[in-house]
Amino acid sequence: MEKTVYFVRHGQSVANASAVFQPPESPLSETGRWQAACVARRISGLGVQALLSSPLERAKGTAEAIAQAAGLTPEYSELFVERMKPASINGKPFDDAEAQAVWTEWNKTLYMPGVRVEDGENFDDLIARADAALAHLVAHAGTSIAVVTHGYFFRTLVARVVLGSMLNGETFKRFQRMAGMENTGLAAMRYREAPGEEPGWRVLFYNDHAHLNEFWQPPGQQDAGDVEA
DSSP states (O other): OEEEEEEEEOOOBTTTTTTBOOOTTOOBOHHHHHHHHHHHHHHHTTTOSEEEEOOSHHHHHHHHHHHHHHTOOEEEOGGGSOOOOOGGGTTOBTTOHHHHHHHHHHHHHTTSTTOOOTTOOOHHHHHHHHHHHHHHHHHSSOSEEEEEEOHHHHHHHHHHHHHGGGOOHHHHHHHHHHOOOOTTOEEEEEEEOOTTSOOEEEEEEEEEOTHHHHTOOOTTSSOHHHHHO
């Protein structure tokens, strides 16, 4: 068995461009809609058979653009949502001292197994969800799949594939810091089972956003057809 999965980080959201702790309901910004149209055109030429997506608004908006361009129906799954921070800080400004203190303590738990802050995900949750997401993709009937997800969680998937049993708090923290992912950055991984080979995932390419140059046009100057493509 062999399958290729194309991963897309969502387009820029309104909250991405604001100094706030991003809430789940933040939609795409004007720039984000343009980015989504660009990556949608690119994915429409890849021959993907299925489209999976995080159900968070910024991912849904990106998936809808891809669905329209590629003639696919999105399958929404909570497995591909962004790391879930404590709900108490969602939408709070970065300069809110109380929210900043909660975020600082929660951020530590992303690299410290067994520690939790409020209802935020921690290291153990993220790695378990990454394993479940990868298993879900292996079991999926499609052999060429597009997945719309989020920057931090996608880096978690790649870290799990690349580092395997060497993934721990320190290696995870370094990977997250050093392996950036642009809005609508495109990456691909291939899963293969073949005689004489250890079955598993391989990273093919990462954070490719050439489509933003190829289809470049300043936001606000596209016509409606471009935005919705």
